[in-house]
Amino acid sequence: MITINKKLRLRLLIQNGLFVLLLLLLVGLLGYLGRENSIQWDISQNGRNTLNQASVEVLQNMDGPVTVTVYATAQDARLGDIRKIISDFLALYQRIKPDFTLTFIDPTEHPKITQEAGIKVNGEMIVTFNGRSKHLTIVNEQVFTNLLIRLVRSGEKLVMDLSGHGERRLDGRANHDLGEFGKQLSMIGFKTSALNLAIAQDVPVNTSVLIIASPQVDLLKGEVDKILAYVARGGNLLWLIDQESLRGLQPLADKLGLTLTPGIVVDPQAQQLKAPITFALGANYGQHPVTRNFNSITVFPFARQISLNESKEWNSVSLVEVAQNGWVETGKLGSNVTFDKTHEVAGPVSIAAALSRTLQDREQHVAIIGSGHFLANSYIGNGSNLGFGINLINWLVDDENLITIQPRATLDSNLTMSKSALAIIATGFLIVLPLFFVVCGVAVWWRRKRK
Structure with missing residues (x-):
């Protein structure tokens, strides 16, 4: 038997x-670490509760x-608690950027301030960055991040598309x-803006990018000279x-060291995916800012080979390689096209x-794409054609760090329930179900006692 004395x-x-002291210190340390380090897991099917990496x-x-001022009442007749909807959405941005602040103003309590701000819709936001502000009425990651890109972009960037020769138009339907x-x-x-060089004296000096998109008739020599002068002075160019034929633009091809191989790229892989064999699938990209972190498939209908001669003047990179098992078909396209190794180029x-x-x-930038179809209205929705095209423009204007956000499919969605439905569920789980188990337990006890 152990005797407990004063010493023991x-x-x-x-x-x-x-x-107890160590336990309290451990609890305090865990609390501090929990406050300073936030770890979250998004288990939604398409990452709906986290921002896209691009954002x-x-x-x-x-x-x-970044400051966001939201003009919203406490309740909206159609959306309900609109402040909570906006606050939850913008919280995704606040987690990434600590100096992202959010302020709410009630239009009914501050009508004068609301009117001076030019607010027209309940829930309208004014986003301010670096002294510039823009209005927004849509709660959507793609739209909101694109608005941030517009605020970040320094100065106005003018993209002009050559017109007057049946080209593909940036405003065409x-x-x-x-x-x-x-x-x-x-x-x-x-x-x-469209640019007709038969009328304009020259390519405007404030042009950030000139797009030449598949002219259907020959350009006049004077028009070609204006384009050559634009390139000679450092203008950026996207040539689809x-x-x-090149429609009179052979001097431009010579200037850039471009060699065009006749024929259409044939990609058997596309046929295996139930697409036409003349749809070249892009999945192998070169090392370049345009393709940085770009791993999506692109589709280039009726593509042609783009070859560049070695040049001491230009640094060139192949952006997209297609048809790993295909070739450049120079004959007639039929149901049974085959590769002729003596006359055709293999993939x-x-x-x-x-x-x-x-x-x-x-830095002057030029991009040449052997398919004008890939950005056409008919095909821009295929694969990630749009994202690739936006990346091209961003690189051409030297803003390759700004990327576009493509909408993600909503594979799962929020479950929104009314207060009465929530009350019924809470009553069922917190009162009815426990009471049911208690009654069952008492019944079992009473039955055993009688035995």
């Missing part, structure tokens, strides 16, 4: 005291605070036009080339290239 009692007291990169590139692409460019802060085939050079202390 003191030792036990010290041990217990140290144990994260845009926030990380924003040097300075026909299937072969680039209207949807032009619309997306406008959404992320670019200004688009289809199967037709992989380069169909897009980027050129750059330093001119007058600035």
Whole structure:
């Protein structure tokens, strides 16, 4: 038998005291770590509760605070608690950017301030960054991040598309036009305009990018000279080339060291995916800012090979290689096309290239794509054609760190329930179900007692 004397009692007291003290320190340390380090897991099927990596990169590139002022009442007749909807959405951005602040103003309590701010819709937001502000009425990651891109983009970027020769138009609605692409460019802060060099004296000096998209008739020599002068002084260029002839632009091809191989790229892999064999699938990309972190499939209908000669003047990179098991078909396309190794070029085939050079202390960028169809209204929704096209423009204007956000499919959705439904569920789980188990337990006990 152990006798507890004063000495042993003191030792036990010290041990217990140290144990309690260490336990409290451990709890405090865990609490501190929990407050300083937030770890979250998004288990929704399409990452709906976290920002797209592209949005994260845009926030990380924003040097300075972002302020969002929301003009919203406590309750909206159609959306309910609109403040909570907006607050929960913007919390995704606040987790990434600590200096992202959110302020709510009730239009009914501050009508004068609301009127002076030009607010027209309940829930309208004013987003401010670096002294610039823009209004927004849509709660959507793609739209909101594109608005941030417009705020970040320094100055106005003018994208001009050559016109007057049957080219694909940035404002056109026909299937072969680039209207949807032009619309997306406008959404992320670019200004688009057509350029007819038969009328204009020259390519405007404030042009950020000139797009030549598959002219259908020959350009006049004077027009070609204006384009050559634009390139010579450091202008950025996106040239979309289809199967037709160069329409008088051979001098431009010579200037860039471009060699065009006749024929259409045939990709058997596309046929295996139930697509036409003339749809070249892009999945193998070169190392370049345009394709940085770009791993999506692109589709280039009726593509042609793009070859660049070695040049001391230009640095060139092949952007996209297609048809690993295909070839460049120079004969007639039929149901049973076969590769002729004596006359045709075997895959992989380069169909897009980027050129750059330093001119007058600035970087000049040129992109050449062997398919104007890939940005056409009919095909821009295939694969990640739109994202690739936006990346091209961003690189051409030297804003490759700004990328576009494509909408993610909503594979799962929120379950929104009324207060009465929540009350019924809470009553069932917190009162009815426990009471049921108690009654069952009492019944079992009573039955056993009677035995």
